[in-house]
Amino acid sequence: MTEAPRSIQPRPPRSVHEVLFAPDTRGILIAASRDPDAKLTFIVTPAPSAYPGRPTGAIAVKIPATAAAAAAIRHETQMLSDLRAAGLGSLAGMVPQYLETLDSDGLPALVSTALRGRPMSVTYHHWLHTARRRSVAVDFALAGGWLRRFQRATAGEASRIRWAEEVSDQLRDRWPAHQRLEAALLRLTSADHLLGAERVCRSMVHGDYWFGNLLVHDDVITGVVDWECGARSGWPLRDLVRFAVSYCLYLDRHTRPGRRVLRHRGLRRTGFGAGISYGLLGDGWLPELVRSYLRDGLAALGLPTELWYAAALTGLGEVAALANDDDFGSSHLELLAGLPLSAPGRQEPGVS
The missing domain is CATH 3.90.1200.10 (Aminoglycoside phosphotransferase (APH), C-terminal lobe)
Known part of the structure; x- marks a missing residue:
């Protein structure tokens, strides 16, 4: 009698605090708003071990302050996925690349590559x-x-x-x-x-x-x-x-x-x-x-x-x-x- 295969449970998202306050991580708040969809945006230089397999460099972390902001972040996450699949050629490096979604007190926080300029x-x-x-x-x-x-x-x-x-x-x-x-x-x-x-x-x-x-x-x-x-x-x-x-x-x-x-x-x-x-x-x-x-x-x-x-x-x-x-x-x-x-x-x- 063979044992039924176990279902693989999806890994829960990391906490935003785990990324922002990890050892050897440096960051700066570059944008904050009081709009109905208010968000905090940080540019962070994470420790090399934070994202193994990708070139080291700054990342952008966008954290929602309201439910409306969370909806906007979910939409942007989908847009970044669509952009990546669109075949932009030389323009691909000029739009942020999605890295992961973090948990921010139950709301999604978006992590993407930070672009120069x-x-x-x-x-x-x-x-x-x-x-x-x-x-x-x-x-x-x-x-x-x-x-x-x-x-x-x-x-x-x-x-x-x-x-x-x-x-x-x-x-x-x-x-x-x-x-x-x-x-x-x-x-x-x-x-x-x-x-x-x-x-x-x-x-x-x-x-x-x-x-x-x-x-x-x-x-x-x-x-x-x-x-x-x-x-x-x-x-x-x-x-x-x-x-x-x-x-x-x-x-x-x-x-x-x-x-x-x-x-x-x-x-x-x-x-x-x-x-x-x-x-x-x-x-x-x-x-x-x-x-x-x-x-x-x-x-x-x-x-x-x-x-x-x-x-x-x-x-x-x-x-x-x-x-x-x-x-x-x-x-x-x-x-x-x-x-x-x-x-x-x-x-x-x-x-x-």
Whole structure:
């Protein structure tokens, strides 16, 4: 009589304390937030014995503080797995590699490789960085170039663009009683009329492609981090627009209320989103760079370049619908509702 084989019990995850406080381990807290999905992010140099079989180097440990944060970490864990399976080629080393999930008082903590480089946000906030055309042009070129490579590497089947329609539904669900909802929806309807007539190849999407998540070293993007808002298949216009509107949003951050923003004629710090309105509708070298970046991104996707404004409106609506902070989301909704239905008096190159 043979003995029945014993079932193999999965090994329980290690405690986050076991990794952070192991002997010969050094680390630093690099990010903490008070958002509904607040997380603590540590960069840690573990002891060589902590991860046998892999090259020694720093790791990133992301620890959730709330149940909402735990859900975001679970989603990012799946995204990192999907990215690894996507066959990114030379881009594979520019996204974090999943290592393990730790236990943090019953919630999952994500451990991944740490990528070299510093966030683009560091240089963005240097004195006069956004006041110089050349430095801003480099930022847009880096972000646009990496994004085009990523979209080509992960492109799937072409589909009729339903992005504006989907954002409208998300906006209704998030803000059903908002006094500016109908005005915002009217702009999304206008955008959907244009975007919905086109087809584009869906691709993997980062979902929060702003300059704080792009790592740069020697004027080259070396990493793109924080994939917790990502999608395995989505509309590539999402990332394209997110970088542009987030870049414009903080142009007046270091200017006193009511004052003119240095070297940006026509831009003053007046209320929320003045930089976005300026970047989309203003005159000057920065609005020209913003619109060129959007047009180039559309052209790379095989879409008409004159759709840049419709895409921008939809991207603003998406932030309003999905932002984890209510004030931030509501402010974007109000900004969207106050913008023109179409870019006034502006003719696209080559259009008569």
